Amino acid sequence: MTASTPYFDDVLSTHVLIREWLSGEAAAAENCTDLLARFSPDFTLVAPGGKQLDFAGLTAFFRAAGGSRPGLSMRITDLQLIQESAAGASVTYREWQSLPGGDNTQRLSTVVYEKTAAGTLLWRHLHETWAAQADT
Numbered sequence: 001m002t003a004s005t006p007y008f009d010d011v012l013s014t015h016v017l018i019r020e021w022l023s024g025e026a027a028a029a030e031n032c033t034d035l036l037a038r039f040s041p042d043f044t045l046v047a048p049g050g051k052q053l054d055f056a057g058l059t060a061f062f063r064a065a066g067g068s069r070p071g072l073s074m075r076i077t078d079l080q081l082i083q084e085s086a087a088g089a090s091v092t093y094r095e096w097q098s099l100p101g102g103d104n105t106q107r108l109s110t111v112v113y114e115k116t117a118a119g120t121l122l123w124r125h126l127h128e129t130w131a132a133q134a135d136t
Contacts, residue, residue, distance in 0.1 A: 007089045007113055008079045010121050014038050015095070019074040024067030032062055040114055040122040048107050048130045071100040088113040088124065094131060106131035 017035045020026035036059055043055040053061065075096040082090040090112050098104040112125040 005081055005084075005089075006121060007081060007084070007091045010038070010113070011079060011091055011093055011111065012076055014123070015074050015076050019072055021062065021066050022069040023072040024070055027067055032066055035062060038121075038123055040124045042114075043123055044125050046127045048128045069099060073098045082110070086115070088115045088121070095128075106133070 014035075017026070017031070017038070021031055021035055039055060039058060041055050043058060045053040045058060047053065073096075076093050077096070078092070078094040080092045082092055084090075090110060092108065092110045095107045095109055096104065097107075107128045108131050109126060109128045111123055114122050114124040116122065
């Protein structure tokens with residue numbers, strides 16, 4: 001198993017917040033605010049289908065999607081530290097999602113972190129790609 005880093009811990013805890021928000025387990029407006037505080041105001045995203053979002057687009061998505069995926073299950077595996085410096089790091093991981101009665105999906109993701117002067121980790125960029133389904 002890969003040793004834990006503050007970046008890995010943040011990937012995992014951020015996905016807990018995302019799952020709780022999208023599933024409706026954490027439905028108070030403060031939960032969305034806490035989630036969005038993990039992202040840089042300069043955040044950019046390339047979603048698996050190629051759609052691009054900035055921080056304003058991410059904010060609009062999360063605010064509209066709270067509670068929209070009841071029963072959502074998420075699992076993060078294969079965390080790898082690609083690069084780390086005083087300014088931040090790049091981390092890759094595999095994300096598994098499933099909904100009751102729905103398809104299971106996998107995506108390969110790379111997050112680029114920026115570290116503030118106070119040491120806070122912020123998601124600066126996220127690139128997601130659909131993972132090929134392995135034969136099981």
